[in-house]
Amino acid sequence: MDVPGAVRSGAVCTSWNAAYAAFRRLRAPSPRQPPCLLYASDSLAPGAAALHCVATGATLRIPFPRAPLARRPLLGSGHGWVVTADEASNLHLVNPVTGAQAALLPVTALHNVKMGTDERGGPAYTVYDEPGPNSKPPIILEIGRAHEYLYHRVVLSTSPSASRACVVVLLHMPMGKISFTKLGDDRWTLFSPCEGTGLPWKCFYKDAMYSDVDGLFYLLLINASIVSLDLNGSSPVARMILDNVSGTGTRAKYLVQTPAGDFLQAWRLKDYVDSPTPVDIPQEYMDEEEGQDPYVELNTVDIEIYKVDLHGQKLELMKGLPDYALFLGFNASMCLPIKDFDGLKANCVYITDDSPEYVNLLKYNRREVGIWSMAEQSMSKLVDVAPVLCPWLNWPSPIWIKPSFL
Known part of the structure; x- marks a missing residue:
């Protein structure tokens, strides 16, 4: 059974509820879970969250733990867990199905972030550049909004239920910064580009992933x-495995591994368009935030898929993925065989918004959630699942997850 179906089974009758409770108590895994869209839905209940399974079309209401999802930005997902930021921009790991949580180290545990004050003397975060003669002045970030500028990607090696086996890699500002930690550590460890590490100096990272194939x-x-x-030893080791790629442009880029172990790159081109129907933006938000436009939307206009040829040190443009479906966004990118998931569309890319500028600065504008057909080179919408039109097209930007009880 998929996770939404298993949860519903507990409401059938007393005996089914007992079976469901035993299943949860034994912490049995639920293999081959189809991806679901996690989104905030006040139409279901104030502060409620919902999971929509794209394979079955089922929608499951879930009570988001601690704080309503509408006030918790979604910054990453993997192994059935999501990464959110609290009111102080500290990161938390949450399993939205079970309600389990794990707090990551505070933002001030990063090597270049300290508690400071803003121009009015109020508390704020001070983000420093590298020391040296050419270093830039520190950046002052509002505590409640630091997550909008500080974090780029958050990647998990395994489920946080595995405790210290779970390694978290964080791509963050300034450009090119990589820090990592294990659950239970007392600090973020900076892995900075320098001689001998194998990391390019001051290069911006677009995506990160963990491979179960080689760890x-x-x-x-x-x-x-x-x-x-490689974070398995006493010291991190980096190695350039693909270099000197030409003609890459400025598209959004994603790295994903196929079930066979091959690497793919997805390049996504986005463009701002004018919507025929404006959104309602509260006047106080219009007054506080410059550049608000109720008509603007950021839409995907093209996606290209490349197979990575590590032996030949090149990228091969693919015409399509006839046996697979991709899932892209803030989530850990997924490439899934459609034969294992009835209801998934072949040769398609399921996408959500993940442009930080659009997501965080235009919070009341519509989010893009849809299915890009590689064959037709066009976008289609997901089927509406609630009485309210497109219930997931609000903030925070929805995210793909593979639900898990672990």
Whole structure:
């Protein structure tokens, strides 16, 4: 059974509820879970969250733990857990199905972030650049909004239920910074580019992933180069495995591994368009935030998929993925065989918004959630699942997860 179906089974009758409770108590895994869209839905209940299974079309209401999802930005997901930021921009890991939580180290545990004051003397975070003669002045970030500028990607090696076996890699500002920690550590460890580490100096990273095949993390650079990152030993080791990629442009880039172990890169081109129907933006938000436009939307206009040829040190443009479906966004990118998931569309890319500028600065504008057909080179919408039109097109930006009880 998929996770939403298993949860519903507990409401059938007393005996089924007992079976469901035993299943949960035994912490039995639920293999081959189809991806679900996690989104905030006040239409279901104030502060409620919902999971929509794209394979079955089922929607499950879930009570988001601690704080309503509408006030918790979603910054990453993996192994059935999501990464959120609290009112102080500290990171937390949450399993939205079970309600289990794990707090990551505070933002001030990063090597370049300290508690300071803003121009009015109020509390704020001070983010420092590298020391040296050419270092830039520190950046002052409002505590409640630091997550909008500080965090780029958050990647998990395994479920946080595995405790210290779970390694968290964080891509953060300033450009090119990589820090990591294990659950239970007392600090974030900076892995900074320098001689001998194998990391390119001051290069922006677009995406990161963890491979269950070899136990390594992989980093995707803005120029489409790939770096492997081994955090299994006493000291981190990086190695450039794909370099000198030309003609990469400025598209959003994602790194994903197929079930066979091959690496793919997805390049996503977005463009701002004018919507025929404006959104309602509260006047106080219009007054506080410059550049608000109720008509603007950021839409995907093209997606290209490349197979990574590590032996030939090149990228091969693919015409399609006839046996697979991709899931892209703030989530850990997924490539899933459609034969294992009835209801998934072949040769398609399921996408959500993940542009920090659009997501965080235009919070009341519509989010993009849809299915890009590689064959037709066009976008289609997900089927509406609630009485309110497109209930997931609000803030925070929805995210793909593979639900888990672990």
